[in-house]
Amino acid sequence: MATYAIGDVQGCYDELQALLAKVKLSKRDRLWFVGDLVNRGPKSLETLRFVRELGDRAVVVLGNHDLHLVTQHEGFAQPRKDDTFTDVLGAPDRGVLVDWLRTRPMMHAEGDSAMVHAGLLPQWSVGKALQLAQEVEAALRGRQYRAFLANMYGSKPDEWRDELRGWDRLRVIVNAMTRMRFCTPEGKMDFQAKGAKAPKGYRPWFDLRSKEKQRLICGHWSALGLKVTERLAALDSGCVWGGKLTALRFEDRTLHAVPCRGYQAAGEEG
Numbered sequence: 001m002a003t004y005a006i007g008d009v010q011g012c013y014d015e016l017q018a019l020l021a022k023v024k025l026s027k028r029d030r031l032w033f034v035g036d037l038v039n040r041g042p043k044s045l046e047t048l049r050f051v052r053e054l055g056d057r058a059v060v061v062l063g064n065h066d067l068h069l070v071t072q073h074e075g076f077a078q079p080r081k082d083d084t085f086t087d088v089l090g091a092p093d094r095g096v097l098v099d100w101l102r103t104r105p106m107m108h109a110e111g112d113s114a115m116v117h118a119g120l121l122p123q124w125s126v127g128k129a130l131q132l133a134q135e136v137e138a139a140l141r142g143r144q145y146r147a148f149l150a151n152m153y154g155s156k157p158d159e160w161r162d163e164l165r166g167w168d169r170l171r172v173i174v175n176a177m178t179r180m181r182f183c184t185p186e187g188k189m190d191f192q193a194k195g196a197k198a199p200k201g202y203r204p205w206f207d208l209r210s211k212e213k214q215r216l217i218c219g220h221w222s223a224l225g226l227k228v229t230e231r232l233a234a235l236d237s238g239c240v241w242g243g244k245l246t247a248l249r250f251e252d253r254t255l256h257a258v259p260c261r262g263y264q265a266a267g268e269e270g
Contacts, residue, residue: 004247004256005032005115007226007235008219010065011041011084011263013050015245018258023247032108034219035063035117035178037101038085040240041263044069045087048097060104063117063220064178067152073098076149082264103141106133106177113250115217119180119205121160121187126214132173139170159188180205181221195223206232217248228255240264 004023009016025031037051037060038044051058069085071077073094088094107116107130114126116133124132139148151167152174160172175189182190182202193199204224206216215231222238226246239245242262248255 001026001028001030003030003032003250005034005113005217005233005235005250007034007237007246008036008063008222008239009033009038009041009047009245010036010240011038011044011047012239012245012260013041013043013046015239015258015260016047016050019245019247019256022258023249023256029057031058032115032217033058033060034115034217034235035061036065036219037063038069038088039065040082040084042084043087044085045091045097048088048101049093052097052100059108059110059115060101061108061115061117062101062104062106062178066101066104067174067178070098070102071149071152074146074149076146077153084263102145103137106136106173109214112214113217114214117178117218118220119176119183119218120209120216121176121180121183121189121205122185122208122210123160123187124176126212126216129177133177136170136173136177155189155191158191159184159186178220181224183208196225206234226255228253 037047068077109126109130120129152171154171157168157172164172179191180189182193182198183205184202185208190199190202217233219236221234222236222241224234226237227234233248235246235248237244237246239260240263242260244257244259246255246257
C-alpha cells in the first residue's frame with residue numbers, strides 16, 4: 001500500500017487519470033489531495049464524482065476554488081469570468097457533491113506529514129493549526145453554515161490575534177489556509193502579490209516557520225513551481241496553466257508527473 005499526495009487538479013480530470021495510471025494506482029493505495037479539485041479546468045464534475053467515490057482512500061483539504069464553488073452553489077458569490085464549474089452547478093447530483101465538498105477538512109495531519117491548501121502562519125504550530133481548522137470545519141458542517149458562508153469573504157483582518165472572535169476569527173483562519181502566499185514574521189498576510197517575488201517586508205510563509213518534525217504538504221502557488229525540501233512539499237506545478245500534475249509518493253519521496261495541455265492562458269493565479 002502506498003500513499004500519494006497530488007497537487008492542484010482544478011478540474012483536469014484527464015490528467016489526473018493519466019497520473020494515476022502512471023503510478024499504477026492499486027485499490028489499496030491512498031491519495032491526498034491538496035485542495036482546489038475544481039475550477040479553471042474543463043472537467044470539475046468528473047473530478048468531484050471520481051474523488052468522492054474513492055471514499056476513505058482519498059483525503060481532501062479545502063482550497064479557495066472549492067470554497068468558491070460552495071459559495072456559488074449557496075448563492076453567496078458572484079460568478080467570475082474564468083469559472084469553469086457550470087458542469088457541477090447544472091448536474092442532477094449537484095447538492096450531494098457540493099455538500100460532500102463542504103464537509104471536507106481544512107487541514108489534515110497523519111504520521112509525520114500535515115497537509116493544508118495554502119499555508120500556515122508563523123505563530124501556529126501544526127497542533128494549534130489543527131485546532132483552528134476544526135473551528136472552521138464546525139462552522140462549515142453546522143446547521144448555520146450558510147451564515148458563515150455569508151461572512152467568510154474579505155481580506156480583513158489580515159493578521160492573526162488569539163483574541164479574535166466570531167467571523168473575523170474564522171475569516172483569518174480560512175484566508176491563511178486557503179489564500180496565503182506571503183506574510184511578515186509577525187503573521188500579517190499579503191493577498192495582492194501572486195507571483196514568486198515577495199513584496200517588501202514580506203516573505204514566503206514557509207520561510208518563516210519554526211523547525212518542526214512534520215513535513216508540510218501544500219498547493220495553491222503555481223507561480224512558485226514545484227518545491228520539495230526536507231520539510232516542505234509544495235505540489236502545485238501549474239497543471240491548468242499548461243504545466244504538470246504532480247504526485248509525491250510518501251514512502252520513498254519519489255515524484256511522478258504528467259504534462260498538461262493547459263486550459264488557461266498564463267496569467268495571474270487566484
